[in-house]
Amino acid sequence: MSRQWRNLRGFLFFAGPSTFAFISITIVSFIGGVVLTFTNWNGLSNTLSFTGFDNYTAAIADDQFWSSLWLTGRYVVAVVLLSNAFAFAIAYMLSGRIRFRGMLRAGFFTPNLIGGVVLGFIWYFIFSQGLVAVGTALGVDLLSTSWLASETLAFWALVIATVWQMAGFLVIIYLAGLTALPGDVLEAASMDGAGGLRRLRSVVLPLMRPSFTICVFLAIGRSFMTYDMNLTLTGGGPYGSTELVAMHVYQKAFVSQQFGTGQTEALLLFVIVAAISVLQVSVGRRREVEL
Amino acid sequence: MRRRELIALAAATLLAGGCSAAGSGSPSSGADGAVGFSGFVGGPGILTQTEDAIKAFNKENPRYEMTFVQGQLNQPPFQQLLTMYASGNVPTIFILDAPDLAKVADKVVDLSDEKWVGEEYPWARQQGTVGGKVLGAPQSATGVGFLYNRKLIEAATGGKFDPSTIKTRSDLAALFAKIKKAGTAPLLVSPLSWSLGSHFLGKLYDAQGDDTARARFVSQLKAGSADLADNKVFNGLMDTLDLMLKYNLNASKPIAGTIETDGKAFADGKAAFWFMGDFQWPMLQAMGVPAAGDGYGIIPVPISDDSSDPWNHKIMATSAFVMAIDKTVNTPAQQKAAKAYIDWYVQSASGQDFMVNKAGGVPAYTNVKLPVSNPLGRSVAAALADNATYSPYMGLPSDHGAVLGDVLVKYMAGKLDRAGVAKAITGYWKSQK
Numbered sequence: 001m002s003r004q005w006r007n008l009r010g011f012l013f014f015a016g017p018s019t020f021a022f023i024s025i026t027i028v029s030f031i032g033g034v035v036l037t038f039t040n041w042n043g044l045s046n047t048l049s050f051t052g053f054d055n056y057t058a059a060i061a062d063d064q065f066w067s068s069l070w071l072t073g074r075y076v077v078a079v080v081l082l083s084n085a086f087a088f089a090i091a092y093m094l095s096g097r098i099r100f101r102g103m104l105r106a107g108f109f110t111p112n113l114i115g116g117v118v119l120g121f122i123w124y125f126i127f128s129q130g131l132v133a134v135g136t137a138l139g140v141d142l143l144s145t146s147w148l149a150s151e152t153l154a155f156w157a158l159v160i161a162t163v164w165q166m167a168g169f170l171v172i173i174y175l176a177g178l179t180a181l182p183g184d185v186l187e188a189a190s191m192d193g194a195g196g197l198r199r200l201r202s203v204v205l206p207l208m209r210p211s212f213t214i215c216v217f218l219a220i221g222r223s224f225m226t227y228d229m230n231l232t233l234t235g236g237g238p239y240g241s242t243e244l245v246a247m248h249v250y251q252k253a254f255v256s257q258q259f260g261t262g263q264t265e266a267l268l269l270f271v272i273v274a275a276i277s278v279l280q281v282s283v284g285r286r287r288e289v290e291l
Numbered sequence: 292m293r294r295r296e297l298i299a300l301a302a303a304t305l306l307a308g309g310c311s312a313a314g315s316g317s318p319s320s321g322a323d324g325a326v327g328f329s330g331f332v333g334g335p336g337i338l339t340q341t342e343d344a345i346k347a348f349n350k351e352n353p354r355y356e357m358t359f360v361q362g363q364l365n366q367p368p369f370q371q372l373l374t375m376y377a378s379g380n381v382p383t384i385f386i387l388d389a390p391d392l393a394k395v396a397d398k399v400v401d402l403s404d405e406k407w408v409g410e411e412y413p414w415a416r417q418q419g420t421v422g423g424k425v426l427g428a429p430q431s432a433t434g435v436g437f438l439y440n441r442k443l444i445e446a447a448t449g450g451k452f453d454p455s456t457i458k459t460r461s462d463l464a465a466l467f468a469k470i471k472k473a474g475t476a477p478l479l480v481s482p483l484s485w486s487l488g489s490h491f492l493g494k495l496y497d498a499q500g501d502d503t504a505r506a507r508f509v510s511q512l513k514a515g516s517a518d519l520a521d522n523k524v525f526n527g528l529m530d531t532l533d534l535m536l537k538y539n540l541n542a543s544k545p546i547a548g549t550i551e552t553d554g555k556a557f558a559d560g561k562a563a564f565w566f567m568g569d570f571q572w573p574m575l576q577a578m579g580v581p582a583a584g585d586g587y588g589i590i591p592v593p594i595s596d597d598s599s600d601p602w603n604h605k606i607m608a609t610s611a612f613v614m615a616i617d618k619t620v621n622t623p624a625q626q627k628a629a630k631a632y633i634d635w636y637v638q639s640a641s642g643q644d645f646m647v648n649k650a651g652g653v654p655a656y657t658n659v660k661l662p663v664s665n666p667l668g669r670s671v672a673a674a675l676a677d678n679a680t681y682s683p684y685m686g687l688p689s690d691h692g693a694v695l696g697d698v699l700v701k702y703m704a705g706k707l708d709r710a711g712v713a714k715a716i717t718g719y720w721k722s723q724k
Binding site for chain 2: 129145232256257
C-alpha cells in the first residue's frame with residue numbers, strides 16, 4: 001500500500017464524514033438555492049420552469065427588500081457597536097480581581113444558552129407588559145406604553161434584546177484575549193508609569209485587536225442573519241417597520257410563496273454579508289499588532 | 292486498521308441510511324401488525340386535545356396506530372407543510388386553513404366517496420372541495436364578529452340587550468355611545484394583522500356578493516380597474532372601522548394592545564365588545580371567564596346604515612381547519628387508516644365528544660347533535676342553524692392577511708388615511724400575478 005493511499009485513507013477517515021456532511025448539507029443546498037433563483041417554483045409544486053433573470057429583476061424592484069436591508073444595516077451597526085462595547089467592558093471588569101468572578105462570568109454567558117425564540121418571547125413580555133406595568137405604576141411616560149407599539153422604540157427593543165444575548169458570548173472571547181495578554185508587557189507599562197486608563201488605551205486595546213477582529217466578524221454575521229429574535233419579539237411590527245432582511249426573505253418565500261424571488265434576495269444578502277465580512281476581517285487583520 | 296475501516300463503513304452506511312430515510316412519510320407498521328400512520332397539527336390549533344383524541348382513536352381501533360406530529364403554534368400550518376413536503380417527510384393526515392387546500396390539491400386523496408360526505412354544512416363542503424372533488428374534511432366551524440359581554444352591556448345601559456336590534460352601523464354607534472356614557476369602554480380593537488387583514492378586511496371581498504361577484508371584484512383589483520374610493524363596501528367597512536377606533540378602549544394608544552392584554556381586558560370586563568372570533572374562548576376561560584360564561588355571544592359587524600343589508604345580519608363562519616390526507620409519500624394502507632380516523636372523528640360518539648366537548652368546537656357537520664360546550668360557540672352554532680352566516684372568499688393569497696393587516700394597523704396608528712389604505716390595497720392586488 002503506497003504512502004499516498006495511506007494518507008488519503010487517513011484523511012478520509014478523519015475528515016471524510018464532516019466533509020461529506022459539509023458538501024451534502026451546505027454546498028449542495030447552496031447550489032440548489034442558486035438554481036432556484038432561475039425558476040418560478042412555489043415551494044410545493046412538482047413542476048417548475050426556468051425564468052431566466054426574472055427573479056433578479058423582481059428582487060431588485062422589491063422596495064420592501066431594500067428598505068428592510070437598510071433597516072438591517074442600521075440594526076447591525078447598533079448591535080455590533082453596543083454588543084462589543086458592553087462585552088469588552090464586562091470582560092475587562094471580570095479580568096480584574098473582583099468577588100464572585102466565576103459566578104458573574106457564568107451569569108453574563110447564560111443568555112447565550114437560551115435560544116433566540118425563547119429570549120424573544122421573554123423580552124416580548126418584558127416590553128409589552130412588564131415595563132408597561134412598572135411605567136404605569138411609577139408614572140414614567142416612556143415606559144407606560146409598550147415599546148413594541150412604536151416604530152422607533154420597537155427597533156431599539158430589538159437592539160437591546162440582541163445586545164443582551166450577544167454580549168455574553170463575546171465576553172468569553174474577550175476574556176480569553178485578556179487572559180492571553182503578555183504579563184511582562186503590562187508590567188513594563190506599569191513600571192514606565194502608565195496608569196490604568198493609559199495602559200488600557202496604549203497597551204491593552206492594541207494588543208486586543210485580534211479579539212476585536214473575531215468579535216466584530218461574529219457580531220456582523222449573526223446580526224445580519226437575525227431572524228428568531230425578530231420573529232418572536234416584534235414579529236416585524238408595528239406594521240412591518242421592524243422587519244429585518246432575513247425575516248423579509250422568509251416571508252417572501254414561505255408566506256408570499258415566491259420561492260424564486262425569496263431565494264434570490266437570500267443570495268443577494270449572502271453576497272452583501274460576505275463582502276462586508278471579508279472587508280472587515282482584512283482591515284482588522286492589517287491593524288493587528290504583532291509582538 | 293481493519294477495525295477502523297469497518298467503523299468508517301458503518302458510519303457512512305448510517306449516514307446514507309439517514310439520508311434515504313428522509314424520503315418517507317411515517318412508519319407504515321405499528322405494534323402487532325397495526326397500520327402505522329401519523330397526524331399533524333400545527334398553527335394555533337388544539338394540540339393537547341388532538342393528542343388525546345389520537346390516543347382514544349388508537350384504543351378503539353387496534354388495527355391502526357396513529358402517531359401525533361406536533362407543529363409550531365405560532366406558524367400557519369401551511370408554512371410548516373411546505374417544509375415537510377420539501378423534505379419528503381409528510382404526515383399521513385394533516386390540517387390546514389381551507390383557502391390553502393387548493394395549493395395541495397394534486398398531493399391529497401380524493402375523499403368524495405367517504406361516508407361523511409354530505410353530513411357537512413353545504414358551505415363547509417364547498418370550502419373542502421377543489422375542482423369538484425372533496426379533498427378536505429372540516430375539523431369544526433368558527434365564527435368571527437363582535438364578541439359581547441351581555442352583563443356589562445346591560446349594567447351600562449340599564450336595559451335588556453337584544454343582539455338582534457343591532458341592524459345597522461347607526462344602531463351600533465348608538466349602543467356604543469350609551470355604554471360609554473355610563474363610564475364603560477364599549478369596545479376593544481386589537482392591532483393584530485391576522486385579525487384585521489383576514490377577518491375584518493376579508494369582508495371587503497365577501498360583501499361584494501356571490502362567488503361570481505367576488506371573483507369579478509378581485510379581477511378588477513388585479514387589473515387596476517376597481518375604484519375603492521367609490522366602492523360602497525370599502526367605504527362602509529372603513530366607516531365601521533372609524534367607529535370602532537372612536538370607541539376603542541385603547542383609543543389613546545391604539546396599537547399598544549396584544550392578544551394577551553386585550554383578551555385579559557375583555558375577560559376582566561373592561562370592554563363590552565371585542566372584534567374577534569369564538570376561537571378565543573379557551574383563552575378567555577384561562578383568563579378568568581367562568582366556564583358557563585353566561586351572557587357572552589357574538590354579533591355581526593354592520594357595514595352600512597341599511598337595515599335590510601344582509602351583510603349587517605350575518606357573521607362570517609368558516610371551517611376552523613380542514614383535514615386532508617397525503618397521497619405522495621404515504622402508502623394506500625396508511626391513506627385508508629387516515630380515512631378511518633376522519634370517519635371516527637365525524638361518526639363515532641367518542642370522536643364527536645372530542646370535537647364538541649373536549650376541543651370546544653362548533654360542529655361543521657349536521658349529523659353531530661351534541662350541544663356546543665361554550666357560549667360563544669353556541670352563538671355561532673345558532674347562527675349556522677338560522678342561516679345567519681356567510682362563507683368567506685377563498686381566493687385570498689396566503690400573504691394577504693399579513694400584508695394588508697399591517698396596512699390597517701398603520702391606519703389605526705394614524706400613520707395612514709383612508710386614501711392610503713385604498714392605495715395600499717390596490718397596489719397589493721396589482722402586484723399579484
